[in-house]
Amino acid sequence: MHAPLITMNDGHQVPALGLGTYQIRGGEGLDQVLTAIQDGYRLLDTSTNYDSEGIVGEAIRRSGLPRSDFFVTTKLPGKYHHYADALMMIQESLFRMGLDYFDLYLIHWPLPKRGLYVEAWKAMITAKKMGLIRSIGVSNFEPEHLDKIIEETGVTPAVNQIEIHPYWVQERMVRANKERGIITEAWSPLGRGNDALKESTITELGEKYGKTPAQIILRWHAQREIIPIPKSRNLQHQRENLAIFDFELTKVEIERINRLEKVDGRIDDQDPNEYEEFE
Numbered sequence: 001m002h003a004p005l006i007t008m009n010d011g012h013q014v015p016a017l018g019l020g021t022y023q024i025r026g027g028e029g030l031d032q033v034l035t036a037i038q039d040g041y042r043l044l045d046t047s048t049n050y051d052s053e054g055i056v057g058e059a060i061r062r063s064g065l066p067r068s069d070f071f072v073t074t075k076l077p078g079k080y081h082h083y084a085d086a087l088m089m090i091q092e093s094l095f096r097m098g099l100d101y102f103d104l105y106l107i108h109w110p111l112p113k114r115g116l117y118v119e120a121w122k123a124m125i126t127a128k129k130m131g132l133i134r135s136i137g138v139s140n141f142e143p144e145h146l147d148k149i150i151e152e153t154g155v156t157p158a159v160n161q162i163e164i165h166p167y168w169v170q171e172r173m174v175r176a177n178k179e180r181g182i183i184t185e186a187w188s189p190l191g192r193g194n195d196a197l198k199e200s201t202i203t204e205l206g207e208k209y210g211k212t213p214a215q216i217i218l219r220w221h222a223q224r225e226i227i228p229i230p231k232s233r234n235l236q237h238q239r240e241n242l243a244i245f246d247f248e249l250t251k252v253e254i255e256r257i258n259r260l261e262k263v264d265g266r267i268d269d270q271d272p273n274e275y276e277e278f279e
């Protein structure tokens with residue numbers, strides 16, 4: 001099974017679902033990424049901060065599949081937002097992964113108090129011109145951060161990867177991205193395995209469609225035109241997470257899931273305007 005492709009605002013295509021690799025590391029992690037690839041995953045989401053760039057690159061080589069089959073995403077750490085640092089880090093990540101280009105490169109967090117994300121964005125525009133990156137995007141950007149980089153460079157991100165799951169629905173940000181022609185990706189799309197998987201709204205829909213709770217939630221993302229990147233180390237879960245393209249929820253059912261949102265629904269209380277990751 002493969003995820004269908006979606007066309008981004010720069011003309012490149014991205015799979016409609018991918019594999020997250022947060023905390024998938026080392027030799028065991030390598031095997032887990034390889035099983036996912038064998039099972040049909042082509043979008044692989046990593047980050048310098050996750051210490052999984054090396055195993056993702058290695059899994060791609062060991063899979064025996066051509067590089068062009070994959071859509072590889074990684075992200076710029078906060079401590080490298082200065083222009084020269086960002087350009088260096090993009091190249092360092094390529095060496096770590098043993099690749100000569102990224103399909104998508106994201107600014108991991110905006111760190112607005114530090115105020116250097118426009119510099120980082122300019123470095124990514126340069127790296128794209130150098131052929132090191134095909135598509136450039138951001139993560140955890142609020143509308144004002146999006147507008148600032150667009151105004152200052154004239155270049156709109158292809159993707160904004162943000163926290164979305166049934167307890168943190170983010171209708172406001174999904175709309176803000178859409179209005180700007182930006183594709184939304186959902187991080188922690190399963191709420192990192194939280195209680196949303198046990199909500200009766202979800203389990204009842206699972207029974208109706210003969211699907212698991214995780215599949216219902218991932219289908220909810222897909223129908224909101226959001227690309228989820230669920231993480232799983234387990235073959236059975238990896239398989240079921242990818243098998244969401246053969247059924248459809250109704251509009252009313254999508255709205256029922258939207259209503260599971262909580263005021264304090266964020267997993268780790270990471271507000272993009274406040275959160276600072278420098279390591």
Ligand code: NAD
Pocket residue numbers: 019020021022023045046108139140161162186187188189190191192193194197212214215229230231232233236237238240241
């Ligand atoms: P997730 O929502 O993908 O949840 C993963 C957990 O859900 C697993 O550890 C497992 O416990 C459970 N799970 C997975 N499949 C299941 C299934 N079929 N049935 C039942 N339980 C299942 O959480 P995540 O890993 O935090 O997020 C996914 C990816 O998003 C990460 O791996 C990473 O690549 C990315 N991410 C990005 C940011 C960012 O700031 N850009 C932040 C966090 C995560």
